[in-house]
Amino acid sequence: MILPPFQFNTQPFHLVEESPWPFYLGTVSFFFLLSLIDYFWFSSWNLIFAFVMLILTLKVWSRDIIRESVFLGGHSAEAETNFKWGMGWFISSEVFFFLAFFWAFFHFSLVPNIETGNVWPPIGISPMAPFAIPLLNTMLLLSSGISLTWCHHSVLQADFSSSMFGIILTIFLGVYFTLLQIFEYQESFFCFNDSLYGSIFFLATGFHGFHVLMGTMLLVIVGIRIWQGNFSPTHHIGLEVSSWYWHFVDVVWLFLFCCIYWWGG
CATH class of the missing domain: 1.20.120.80 (Cytochrome c oxidase, subunit III, four-helix bundle)
Incomplete structure (x- = not known):
């Protein structure tokens, strides 16, 4: 039986939507570590660019999390419990x-x-x-x-x-x-x-x-x-x-x- 659409939104668990930010954060973090090693050896300024990209990625990801938590109400008590376990x-x-x-x-x-x-x-x-x-x-x-x-x-x-x-x-x-x-x-x-x-x-x-x-x-x-x-x-x-x-x-x-x-x- 197919349930009405509104009943899918009443479940207490957090359904994660597709997001590119985890992949971007992993890539930028790896580039940041490489830039840090490069800075220690050659005093390269790539570290500043990598750090700025890391900050921007964290900013846009946190923006989406705040939106789904505060404005969409997606973080129920059960979801918060899962976050704590994670x-x-x-x-x-x-x-x-x-x-x-x-x-x-x-x-x-x-x-x-x-x-x-x-x-x-x-x-x-x-x-x-x-x-x-x-x-x-x-x-x-x-x-x-x-x-x-x-x-x-x-x-x-x-x-x-x-x-x-x-x-x-x-x-x-x-x-x-x-x-x-x-x-x-x-x-x-x-x-x-x-x-x-x-x-x-x-x-x-x-x-x-x-x-x-x-x-x-x-x-x-x-x-x-x-x-x-x-x-x-x-x-x-x-x-x-x-x-x-x-x-x-x-x-x-x-x-x-x-x-x-x-x-x-």
Whole structure:
């Protein structure tokens, strides 16, 4: 039996329409990483173009999501539950992604081989002082987690002026963290090619920095939505899952600081 058209719109689950933005975002992200490598080696300015394209792709995709959520009412309670499950599984995959770096680090640091001079850090490597910029970055990320939690609770209480201040403070701390990490890389006494230590260090901290950058972009979108009045105390799934991601990034940095900077140095 063929149901009337209006009955198809009463189901509680989110039906995803065809969209080109996931493919574009994957392509632009890949080009961004290639441009980042090109910048490190040859100081190429392709990175700026790739970054602008990444921002524009995120903007148009978030525009469509906001439209289907706020104006079309496509994000029901069941849909929001599925979104939470999706973010949860995504964060779980990210846990194993960073676990691979920690596995490699402890594999070589606990049992140094002859290639590293039977010591860790390897001979010729001068690790970064853990209680300088790394400690400051730790305090910045912990503070950003507090300010983001403040923003979330302000939305729950319909205090959107406080939530706006909290999200701006969180974005500022995230940007400040990224700038300090860039400065740290420039002042480093070793590079990516300097033994196993250099490779693992820059892979682990570099990918974490990339996650901070992506998280900051998500928070910028959340801040724009708060300013436009898209959230309510009962409907703010974008803020909630973005805060999950940001807190995950905070926890990863704590492990990086304790294991690689402090204990490993």
